[in-house]
Amino acid sequence: MTARIVVLISGQGRNLQALLDACADGRIDGRIAAVVSNRADAGGLQRARDAGVVTRVLTSQDYADRASYDAALAEVVDIYAPDIVVLAGFMRILTPGFVQRYSGRMINIHPSLLPRHTGLHTHQRALDAGDAEHGATVHFVTEELDGGPAIVQGKFMVQAQDTQETLAERVMQQIELKIFPQAVAWLAAGDVALVDGKVRFRDRVLDAPLSMDAVEGRFR
Template structure:
């Protein structure tokens, strides 16, 4: 059973899907700890309800990004994870941190990468007049939201949609594809080699993978 540590900063809706599937034995791994940089993050309560170990490490207690990330690495490594999952962890990670977990850290981003890296993706898609939007699960590399994409899900944008409507539509898909990708990793089907995502021994296209 693979050991998973999840990092959060907020509500933790993606975390909830992982906890539910872990409890049901559908994830191929166990969420052994949830770590947040914000004590008020509701995701911590979700983890406590699920009986999962929680920890808070506030970046405000550290003088710089390097010292915070060093402490965070020490905390994560104390749980001996096979996989680190970013689920709304609102921190830009240092290169040393990323290298330490290279090939065993995943993130979900609310856009069809490489479009709309960074923040406010839904509003940016609406303002651009896009008719399609979505989310991407990718391996984390030193480039912000730039690691190899594993899987994407697409949703329509209709005339008159606002940011909240689009965000809700995307979130439904996030809850579907993130646990799936985590399961692939836990089952040994998904790896990262030569800066590329591989599934079942086959390199995935740069834009992501269309399905199972």
């Protein structure tokens, strides 16, 4: 059964575009039913419209607090009855109630080698810490910020000439645009699941996230 996917965004939507492309050409057995943004000026909204995908905007200014915003967001998301909810650069901290509502169905991509550098400014923090390696992680979303069980992680060596900007671009091009659609494809196919707080990949429970070696050729 083709998975129904709702994607939440805040920005330009480069990861969203990778998901749109992978759904369109059949690498993901899924259909993006809607793209929802908390910013009316998010560039990813136009990417979705260009692909014929429904878009919705909910700005936080229209709500009294995080709880009321997330309640409204859940109402919108539920219209599209998603099997999978994808956070693709959605720059809001979600309330426990929202997270629990989509437990096991919601994944996020974070631009660091979690558990290192949760939160913001990950590339500069990797440089400041003198990290030898840097990358990105796809994980299930739990109530702990960027703390859910990791599905897949990609990394590379930090180079002496790297800056915050070059790291950001390298992480996006070399890692994120590959592991994110792959993770969504696995989830849509039932190859990945959250079971008792741990990631199950096909017939085994993972002790550590999958690496780039597990990414199939069609996503490389």
